[in-house]
Amino acid sequence: MSPRPGRERPGSARPGRRAVPLGSRRPRVAQRRTGPAGPGDRAPTVDRVPSGLRTAAGYTWRLGLLGVGAYLAVDVLARLELPVIALFVALVVTSVLRPPVDLLARVMPRSLAVLLAFLCSVAVIGGVLTLVGTTVADEWSRLGNELRGGLGRIDHWLTGAPLHLRPGTVTDLRAKIGDFIAAHRSTLISTALSGAGRAVELVTGLALAVFCSVFFLHSGDRMWSWAQRQLPARSRTVWDRAGRAAWRTFSGYTRGVLIVAGTNAVLVGIALAVLRVPLVLPLTVLEFVAALVPLIGSPIALAIAAVVALAARGPVIALLVLALIVIIGQLEGHLLHPLVLGWSVRLHPVVIALSVTGGAVLAGVLGAVVAVPVVSVAWAVVGELRDLRGHRGPPDGGDRAERGRQER
Numbered sequence: 001m002s003p004r005p006g007r008e009r010p011g012s013a014r015p016g017r018r019a020v021p022l023g024s025r026r027p028r029v030a031q032r033r034t035g036p037a038g039p040g041d042r043a044p045t046v047d048r049v050p051s052g053l054r055t056a057a058g059y060t061w062r063l064g065l066l067g068v069g070a071y072l073a074v075d076v077l078a079r080l081e082l083p084v085i086a087l088f089v090a091l092v093v094t095s096v097l098r099p100p101v102d103l104l105a106r107v108m109p110r111s112l113a114v115l116l117a118f119l120c121s122v123a124v125i126g127g128v129l130t131l132v133g134t135t136v137a138d139e140w141s142r143l144g145n146e147l148r149g150g151l152g153r154i155d156h157w158l159t160g161a162p163l164h165l166r167p168g169t170v171t172d173l174r175a176k177i178g179d180f181i182a183a184h185r186s187t188l189i190s191t192a193l194s195g196a197g198r199a200v201e202l203v204t205g206l207a208l209a210v211f212c213s214v215f216f217l218h219s220g221d222r223m224w225s226w227a228q229r230q231l232p233a234r235s236r237t238v239w240d241r242a243g244r245a246a247w248r249t250f251s252g253y254t255r256g257v258l259i260v261a262g263t264n265a266v267l268v269g270i271a272l273a274v275l276r277v278p279l280v281l282p283l284t285v286l287e288f289v290a291a292l293v294p295l296i297g298s299p300i301a302l303a304i305a306a307v308v309a310l311a312a313r314g315p316v317i318a319l320l321v322l323a324l325i326v327i328i329g330q331l332e333g334h335l336l337h338p339l340v341l342g343w344s345v346r347l348h349p350v351v352i353a354l355s356v357t358g359g360a361v362l363a364g365v366l367g368a369v370v371a372v373p374v375v376s377v378a379w380a381v382v383g384e385l386r387d388l389r390g391h392r393g394p395p396d397g398g399d400r401a402e403r404g405r406q407e408r
Contacts, residue, residue: 074362086205088370090212094220095251096258097121101217114217118210128285135281238388245384246377253373260336261291264298264328268305271324275317277309291332293368294352298332299325347376 077084097117104113215223224243228236269284277283283305290301302325310318333349347355352372359371 078363082201082205083208085366086208087212089205089209090216091250092254093121093209093213094216095254097213097217098220098251110218114214117217118214132282132285136279238385241384241388242381245380249377249380250373253376257292257294260332261288263336264288264291264332267328267331268302268324272305272309272321275309275320276313277305277317277321278312279308283308293356293365294337294372295349295356296368298328302328347372347379351375 097114100120101110101113101117104116108116228240231239265284265288268287269280272280272283283301286304287298287301290297302321306318306321306325309321352375355371355375356368359367359369359374361367363370
């Protein structure tokens with residue numbers, strides 16, 4: 001039976017055409033529409049926003065959210081100033097006393113080791129403060145005479161070359177200071193009373209810091225293990241590594257900065273003793289405390305020592321003390337910090353300077369003290385998480401299945 005005209009059997013082909021196999025479809029060729037688009041047709045959308053602008057916008061709103069979160073965190077911490085400072089001091093005490101406590105715990109119970117370490121530290125701090133007070137009391141009368149003579153020498157020096165100021169500049173300045181104190185006596189009294197209230201808060205915060213540090217030294221590992229057990233099982237490893245990196249950086253920074261401050265204080269004390277500047281011990285203790293603030297603390301303490309040297313020993317000794325600022329700064333920046341803090345704090349000096357400045361703007365002196373360890377800990381945690389993610393690599397199907405079995 002012959003096929004009808006105009007129809008072909010499957011598999012057959014007309015002359016000049018390729019045969020189409022059975023079961024296959026001929027691809028449809030999109031035809032260009034020449035008329036107007038119908039109501040059901042959709043026009044292709046063209047994104048007119050450049051990719052760079054879209055990426056910048058994405059980063060902008062994410063950074064904005066991070067900034068709002070950081071501002072709220074700083075605001076909450078400012079409202080909880082007393083417990084936050086107490087906790088920070090407790091962590092500092094724990095990082096300093098942890099090595100001797102671990103050493104003593106090998107030969108005695110840990111509770112007795114903690115008690116002995118605290119008693120020794122209190123004895124050392126109390127002895128230093130008592131020695132400073134005794135030194136100031138013994139030298140006060142002699143220092144008063146030297147300062148009065150020194151003010152006369154400063155006045156004579158200011159009126160000579162190269163300044164050529166008006167005679168009696170220092171005397172006028174002392175008179176103006178006395179007039180200011182007399183005019184604002186009530187304000188100064190109220191400030192002193194508010195300072196007494198701050199002293200009560202200081203004692204309360206110190207007691208809270210000692211209380212927390214006792215438990216941190218005695219059972220800090222068990223407290224950390226209990227905190228980890230409260231987390232989901234799949235995130236415990238991440239939190240454990242991040243926490244250990246944070247504590248390693250914080251404790252290393254604390255011990256290192258104490259070593260640097262002690263070294264600076266010893267060098268400054270020896271130099272001031274050689275130059276026969278009065279109040280050597282109080283100025284040495286001031287240098288030790290001020291050196292806890294990186295970069296700016298030590299120059300401020302040495303500037304105060306230069307003023308004392310100018311009043312008691314004259315301009316030549318004061319210039320030598322100012323030269324000591326440069327020497328100590330170079331020694332601290334190029335030798336002590338790389339050797340002592342290089343293994344625990346890997347921050348550029350520019351980052352340290354910006355951190356100290358930002359902390360001082362946000363929270364004053366306490367912010368300047370806390371800024372560098374906070375930034376160092378944050379950077380260490382970020383680096384540890386980056387290394388952990390790099391070692392693990394992208395999770396595959398087997399990892400997901402294993403995590404699913406662990407969760408079940």
